Amino acid sequence: MLVVLHFHQLGYNALSIALLFLFYEFFGVVTNLVGGWLGARIGLNRTMNIGLGLQVIALLMLTLPTEYLSIAWVMAAQAFSGIAKDLNKMSAKSSIKSLVSSDAQGTLYKWIAILTGSKNALKGVGFFMGGLLLNLLGFQGAMWFMLAGLCIVLGCSLILLKKDLGVASTKPKFTEIFSKNRSINILSAARMFLFASRDVWFVVALPVFISKELNWDHWQVGSFMAAWVIAYGFVQSIAPMITGKKSGKTPDGFSALIWASLLCSIPLLIAQGLDSQWILLGGLGIFGAIFAINSSLHSYLIVSYARNEGTSLDVGFYYMANAMGRLVGTILSGAVFQLWGLEACLYISSIMIFLTVLISIALPRHTQLVGY
Numbered sequence: 001m002l003v004v005l006h007f008h009q010l011g012y013n014a015l016s017i018a019l020l021f022l023f024y025e026f027f028g029v030v031t032n033l034v035g036g037w038l039g040a041r042i043g044l045n046r047t048m049n050i051g052l053g054l055q056v057i058a059l060l061m062l063t064l065p066t067e068y069l070s071i072a073w074v075m076a077a078q079a080f081s082g083i084a085k086d087l088n089k090m091s092a093k094s095s096i097k098s099l100v101s102s103d104a105q106g107t108l109y110k111w112i113a114i115l116t117g118s119k120n121a122l123k124g125v126g127f128f129m130g131g132l133l134l135n136l137l138g139f140q141g142a143m144w145f146m147l148a149g150l151c152i153v154l155g156c157s158l159i160l161l162k163k164d165l166g167v168a169s170t171k172p173k174f175t176e177i178f179s180k181n182r183s184i185n186i187l188s189a190a191r192m193f194l195f196a197s198r199d200v201w202f203v204v205a206l207p208v209f210i211s212k213e214l215n216w217d218h219w220q221v222g223s224f225m226a227a228w229v230i231a232y233g234f235v236q237s238i239a240p241m242i243t244g245k246k247s248g249k250t251p252d253g254f255s256a257l258i259w260a261s262l263l264c265s266i267p268l269l270i271a272q273g274l275d276s277q278w279i280l281l282g283g284l285g286i287f288g289a290i291f292a293i294n295s296s297l298h299s300y301l302i303v304s305y306a307r308n309e310g311t312s313l314d315v316g317f318y319y320m321a322n323a324m325g326r327l328v329g330t331i332l333s334g335a336v337f338q339l340w341g342l343e344a345c346l347y348i349s350s351i352m353i354f355l356t357v358l359i360s361i362a363l364p365r366h367t368q369l370v371g372y
Contacts, residue, residue, distance in 0.1 A: 001126060001127050001129075001130025001131060001222070002130040002133065002134055002139060002142055002143075003020060003021075003062075003074065003078070004130075005130060005131060005134055006134060006139040007020065007074070010066070012071075016071060019071060019075065020071065020074050020075055020078055021078055021330075022075065023075050023076070023078050023079035023082060024078040024079065024081060024082035024085075025082065025323065025326055025327045025330055026079075026082070026327060027079050027082040027083050027086075028082050028083075028085070028086045028319075028323035028326065028327070029320055029323040029324050029327060030083075031082065031083045031086040031087060031090075031323075032086050032090055032316045032317070032318075032319040032320035032322070032323050033316060033317065033320040034316075035047060035086060035087050035090045035091075035316050036090060036094070036313040036314065036315055036316015036317060036319075037313055037316065038050075039090065039091055039094060039313075039316065040313050044091040044094055044095045044098075045091070045095075045157065045161040045162060047087050047090070047091045048087060048088050048091035048092065048157060048161075049154065049157055049158060049161075050087055051083070051084040051085070051086075051087030051088040051091065052084065052088065052150065052153060052154040052157060053084075053154065054080045054081075054083055054084040054087070055080070055081060055084035055085070055088075055150060056147060056150055056151065056154065057080050058077045058078070058080035058081040058084060059077075059143050059146055059147045059150065060143075060147065061073065061076065061077040061080070062074070062077050062139075062140075062143050063140050063143045063144060063147075065140075066139070086319065086323065089119070089319065090315055090316050090319055092115060093112065093115060093116075093299065093302075093303060093315055093319075094303070094306070094315045094316075096108065096111050096112060096115065096303060097303050097306060097315075099111075105250040105304060106240070106250055108300065108303060108304065109240050109250055109251065109300040109304075110240050112296070112299050112300045112303055113236060113237055113238070113239045113240050113296045113299070113300065114237050116233075116236050116237070116295065116296055116299045117233045117234060117235070117236035117237025117238070117239070117292075117296065118233065118237060119233065120229060120230075120232055120233030120236055120292075121229070121230045121232075121233030121234055121237070122233070123229050123233065124226045124227065124228070124229030124230030124231075124232070124233060125226070125230065126226075127222055127223075127225060127226030127229065128223075128226050130142075131219070131222065133145060133146075181305065181307070181314065183253075183305045183363065183364050184302065184305050184306070184314050184317065184318060186359060186360075186362045186363055187256075187298065187301055187302055187305065187318065187363060188302075188317060188318045188320075188321035188322075189321065189359050190256070190260070190298070190356045190359040190360050190363070191298050191302075191318060191321050191322050191325065192321040192322065192324050192325035192328075193325060193352045193353070193355045193356045193359065194260070194291075194294060194295070194298070194325065194352075194353070194356045195295075195322055195325035195326050195329060196325040196326070196328045196329035196332070196352050197263075197267075197329070197348075197349045197350075197352035197353045197356065198291055198329065198349070199325070199326050199328075199329025199330050199333055200328075200329040200332045200333050200336065200345050200348050200349050200352065201267065201333060201337075201342060201345035201346055201348075201349050202333070203329065203330045203333045204330065204333040204334040204337060205333045205334075205336070205337035205342045205345045206284070206342070207221050207225060208337065209337070209341075209342045210224070210280075214277050224281075228284065228285075228288055231285075231288065231289075232288045232289075232291070232292045233292075235288070235289050235292035235293065235296075236292045236293075236295060236296040236299075237296075239292065239293045239296035239297065240296075242293060243255060243259075243293060243296075243297065250300075250304075251297050251300060251301065252301075252363070252364065252365045253301070253360065253362075253363025253364050253365045254363075254365045255297055256294070256297050256298065256301060256360050256363055257357065257360040257361060257363065259290065259293050259294045259297060260294055260353060260356045260357045260360050261357050262290050263287070263290045263291060263294060263353050264350060264353045264354055264357055265350065266283060266286055266287045266290065266350075267283075267287065267346040267347070267349040267350040267353070268346065268347070268350045269283060270283035270284070270287070270346055271342075271343045271346035271347060274342060274343055301363075302314065302315055302318040303315065332345070332348065333345060336348060
């Protein structure tokens with residue numbers, strides 16, 4: 001948010017600002033693929049600390065005077081930031097597998113949901129914090145403020161975390177970064193289309209449409225998007241209560257199939273009512289809630305499916321597919337919206353969700369939960 005607002009103030013056009021984030025998304029694909037292998041070899045705490053260190057470097061790069069912040073320089077900083085983010089996310093989610101007993105699947109689901117939901121809620125808080133810090137401290141001041149906080153976190157991580165967390169007993173070969181587990185491959189494919197279905201209309205098309213067609217000010221657009229992401233994260237964190245925790249059931253592939261099916265028609269319905277902002281905003285709320293449950297289910301299933309030895313390899317491969325979906329969705333969001341508008345983005349979103357549903361049919365089920 002800081003980068004978007006600051007470079008918008010400097011007069012950069014929308015395409016130039018979008019290019020600043022191209023490497024951020026691209027390196028998410030690469031990092032998740034390689035990061036899982038790295039975590040299995042050197043440990044999840046070390047992988048996470050490398051991510052924190054790279055984020056420190058990225059912020060330091062952006063503390064330079066404005067005249068030195070060329071597009072190429074900021075793209076490089078964002079590349080480091082993208083690598084850092086995915087090393088941290090992969091390490092944190094993989095580590096839960098090591099910290100929770102293998103026979104406590106309900107507990108595993110609960111902590112995965114809390115971690116995923118809180119991460120996304122804080123992402124929403126970041127929308128507000130970016131604007132606030134820019135107003136109070138300026139761009140460079142905001143960078144130094146975040147650097148100070150991040151260095152404290154890195155110090156605590158170096159001192160407090162277990163050194164051997166997540167290290168595989170045998171060193172995996174680099175060729176093992178591609179999963180050989182059929183369930184994980186199916187889930188990864190479903191995840192890719194699921195996240196592409198969101199970002200194809202949410203990332204670029206929606207905020208531009210709201211700004212141009214509904215005549216919202218920038219602060220209104222940013223505040224709405226932030227509130228949506230925070231609410232999305234909250235629903236993710238309580239997903240276990242919605243999907244069967246009270247009955248003592250844990251989700252399986254059938255659960256993912258049902259919730260993906262519920263999501264499929266929502267973009268189509270929104271597309272039919274784009275002339276009403278209440279249908280658009282209400283539909284976005286319903287889409288966000290059901291999408292959040294789908295995302296939380298997937299996040300639990302990948303950790304559940306992952307091997308006990310070298311969990312990060314499987315989780316990394318899965319989040320590589322997630323990042324690929326986001327990259328494809330982001331590119332399509334700008335291109336399709338520019339050519340055919342938001343309605344076309346919503347139609348493509350429904351097609352991608354339908355593909356998610358078809359893929360989810362092949363996800364494994366627990367026999368005792370077939371009727372769930």
